[in-house]
Amino acid sequence: MDSSVEAVVGALAIGLLGFFTVGYFVVVGAGLGLGMLLPWLAHDPRERRQVLAASARGGAAWLVAAAGVLLTCLPQMAGELLRERCPALLVLLLGLAVRRAGLLRANQASVYGCWLTVLGWSWLLASLLTGRTTGATGTTAAGTVAVVALAVALLFALHGLGFGTLRLTGRPFERARLLAGRGSSRELYALTAVAMVALPLVCGLQLPLWDAAVDGPVGGSPTWLAWLPWVVVPLLAAVAALLTVARTQARRTFPDTLRPAFRSALRGTRRGGPRGGTGGGAP
Template identity: 35%
Template sequence: MEIFILAFFGLGYLILAGADIGIGMLLPYLGRTPGERREVIAAIAPFFLGNEVWLVATAGVLAGLFPHVEEVLLAGNFVTIVALVTAWVIRDMGLWLRGRVPGARWQAFWDGAIVAGSWGLALAWGTLFSEILLGVSWPAAILPALAVAALYGTHGLAFATLRLRGHLHDRAGVLAKGSGEIGTYALTTGALVLVGVLVGLRLPLEGGSPFLVPVILVLIPFLVASQAWVWWIFRHPVTGPSYL
C-alpha cells in the first residue's frame, strides 16, 4: 500500500507539474510579445500552485513512509536537490513578480527567471533520474537530462494546445498534427508515467512506519476533490491574461 501511495503522488506531480515546467521552458517560443506571454502564463496560472502540492506530498510520503529512500536521495544527490529547489524558487518568483511592477524591463527580467527556473527544474529532475536509473552523475548525465527536459517541453506543448486559442494554440500545436491534441497529451503523459515507474523500480523502497498510511488515505480524497474542482472551474481554454 505504501508503494502505491508514493506512486500516486509522485506520478501525479510528474503529469501535472510537468506541463507547467514545459510551458515555462518554451515561454519565449509560445509568447513572443509581452501580451502573448501573459496569455500563455494564464494557461497555467490556476494550476501551478496546486500542482506543487503533489511534490510536497511526495516528499512527505518519502519522509514518513520511506525514510531510507529519502536519506539515500539526499546523501547521494545533495547538489542536484539544491539546484532543483533553487530553480523551483526562481521559477515561482518569476511567476509572482512579473506583473507586480509596470515596465517592460521588469517583466522581461522575470520572464527570463521563469524560463531559467523551468529549464533548471527540468534538467535537475533529469539529472536526478539519470543518477537513479543509470548510475551516472554530472557531467555524464547531461544527455539523459536533456532527454528528460525535451519530454517536459513536449508535455508542456501538448498541454498548451488544450489551454490556448487562436494563433497561440496553432503555435503550441506544432507536434499535435498527427495524433491530435488529446492524443498528444496522452502520449506525453504516458511517457512521463513510464519514466516515473522506471525510477520508482530502482529505488530501495523499504517501508517505514505503517501508522501514517490511514492518515494519508483519509487525506487523499480531499486532495483529489480540490484538484478536480479547480480543473472543472478552469476547464475552458484561456481567453486573455490572468492575475499573473
Template identity: 45%
Template sequence: MHTLDILAIALLAFFATGYLVLGGADIGTGMLMPYLGRTDHERRLVIASFAPFFLGNEVWLVATAGVLIGCFPDLEGELLTGQFTVLVPLLTGWVVRDAGLWSRGRGGGRAWRAVCDGAVVCGSWAVALSWGLLLAALLTGKPYEAATGSVAVVTALAVAALFAAHGLGFATLRLTGLPYERARRPVGRTGSWQSFALTGGLLGALALPAGAGLPLTEHAADTATLTLLVPALLVVTPLLVAAQVWTWRTFRHRVTRPSYL
C-alpha cells in the first residue's frame, strides 16, 4: 500500500467521522423537535440551537463524497448502484429537511410553519434511518447490496436512536427554558458535555468498522490522480477544521431567542 493510498483512506475516514459526529447533532435535534418544542416559539428556539451549525456540518458530508468520488471512483460507482434504494431516501430526507428549515421563516402563517416543521422532523428521521441501513450493509460486509431483514431493521433503529440521543446531548448544551428541561430529563445525571461526548464517540466509532469492510486499496485511483488530489485535500482540511472551531466558539452560548429560520 502506497503512502498516498493511506492518506486518501485516512482523509475519507476523517471526513466521514466528522460528519457523523457533527451532523449527527443537528439531525438528532431535528428528530426530537416535537418533543423539545411544544409551541411555535419553542420550536423556533430548537431550530435556533442548531441553525448556525447545520450548513457547516453538511460540508463534511460533501467532503466525504468528494474524497470518495475523486480518490476511489470505481468504488463510488459500485456503492451508488448497490445502495441506490438507500441513498435515494437519504438524499430526499436531506433535501426535505433543509427545505423545511429555509422555508419556515419565509412568510406564511401557523399552518405553513407546521408544514415546515413536519418537513424538518420527517427529513431528519429519514436521514437517520437511511444512515442506519447504509451502515448495516457496510458492517455486515455487503456494501454492494442494500441491507434487508431483521438485522437491517434493528441496526437502522439503533443508529436512529443514537442520533436522537446525540441530539439530546447537543440540546442540553444549547437550549434554555422548558426545551432545555425536556432535553435534560432523559440525559439524567450525566453531564451535558459527557453525554454529548459519549454519543459522539459512539457515532464516530461506527465509521471505522464500516469503512474497514470496504475494499479501498483495491479501488484507489491511479497515482497521478492521488498525487494531485491528496495534497490539495491536506491543504483544505485544516481550513475546514479551523472554520468549524470558529463556528462552535462563536455560537457556544445558549440560545435565548429564535433565529431567522
C-alpha cells in the first residue's frame, strides 16, 4: 500500500482524535465542572434539578468517537495507556458510570460521579504532563502529579462555573455569579474554554502518536486490523462534520434562548413569577 496514503490516513486519525478529545473537554468538561459545584449552587430540590439539567450535557458521542479512533487506528497507544495508567483509567470509568446513574435518577450520585470523573481525568492528564506513570513511586513524583492534578481539577471547576453563569437562572445563577466575581461571564467561559482546548492538545504532544499510527493498523500491522482505519476514519470524519454543524447551529440559537433567562434572573424572578426571599418552593 502506498506509504503516502498511509501517512494521510494516519494524520487524519490523529487529527480526529484531537478534535473529538478537545470537543469532549470543552463541551462535557463544562457539565462536569458544573456538577462538581452543585452543592454550592443548589440548596433545594428544585434548584438541584435545574443545575442537574444544565450539567447533563450530551457528550457520549465525543468520548465514544475519540475512543473509537484510539482503539482502531492507534491500538498500540491504547495498550500502552492501559498498561501504564490503569489506575487513573479505572477511576475515570467508575466516575463515568456513577455520574450516568446519578443523572438517570437525578440524585446526589451525579455529584460523586462528576468528582470521580474529574479526578480520573486530572490524574491521567497530570501523569501525561509530568511524564510519570500513575503507578510511579517516590515523594517527589507523587507530589508533582498531585499538584498538577489539582490544577487540572480546578480548571474543570472554573470551566463549569463559567458555563453556569451563562446557563443558570434564579438563585443558582446568583450564587454562580458570586463565586465567579465581577468579571464577565462570557470572558470567564471563553478563557476556560481556551484552556480546556489547550490541555488535551499539550498532553497529546507528550505521546508518540505518529509512531503509533505508523506501527499500528494505519501502517498495516497487524495485517488483520489493517482495514479498520479505512472504514473508521471516513466514518468519524463525517461524524466530526455533523457535530461541528450541530454546535454551530446551537451557538446561533443559544443567545436567543438565554436572554430572557438573564433578564428573569437579574430581576430575581422565577418561571412562575416574581419571588422574594430565597425563592424556594414551588409556585
